Amino acid sequence: MTTQTKPIDAYSLPTPNGQKVHIMLEELGVPWTYHRIDIGKGQQFTPEFLAISPNNKIPAIVDPEGPGGEPISIFESGAILKYLGLKFGQFYPTDARAQVKVDEWLFWQVGGFGPMLGQNNHFSVYAPEKVPYAIKRYSDETHRLFGVLNKQLADSEYIAGDYSIADIASIGWAQSWERYGITQQDFPHVHAWLERVGARPAVARGLAYGKDIPNHDLANDKEAQKVLFNQRAR
């Protein structure tokens, strides 16, 4: 079993994308240090942060004990989860077929469930003009994706076989179902799963991590909106 001597540095925030990494690190029980990157204030654009996260987004990690004993930096939550799962041999299977299952649902989350719910939030809550077409498009897609997850969980306790990084990736997004106008009755298997994974102490700790400082209230914080919305290449 791999042991971690020096803490892993996590550059993050308690958003659904950051929470994936917080949950994973708590599940692994390895030493880690939280570095708050205030994206509403533009801290994602400093040269130091861009050097480890060129897409100017949290989460990113630096493992001082990377491959060959040398430090490694990683951006993109899916890549971070896979790296940690492989390094510590936990929450990511060793069997090739089982790995494909986990990868499918991990990529489903990072390519679909997260971005589409994010766009839904943007057009339903944050956009200064309410564009009915965009709101309907992303609300429908949110509903469809929750339906896909619900079907997947109808016959299994976890998303892709045993509890894995596929579950860890989706928890933070799925738990905010209410904001998408979804009821417990709509997707009962998703709710049963959220209760199951929510009962894990590491999940509770990972979801709570960093919340002592509230995130920006993006619906009303005009300064944060200026930083985060309508970015163009710099």
Ligand SMILES: N[C@@H](CCC(=O)N[C@@H](CS)C(=O)NCC(=O)O)C(=O)O
């Ligand atoms: N695909 C990325 C998405 C990360 C992401 O969207 N991060 C947001 C916060 S949840 C961010 O840092 N936004 C800052 C910005 O857009 O400037 C991942 O999964 O890591």
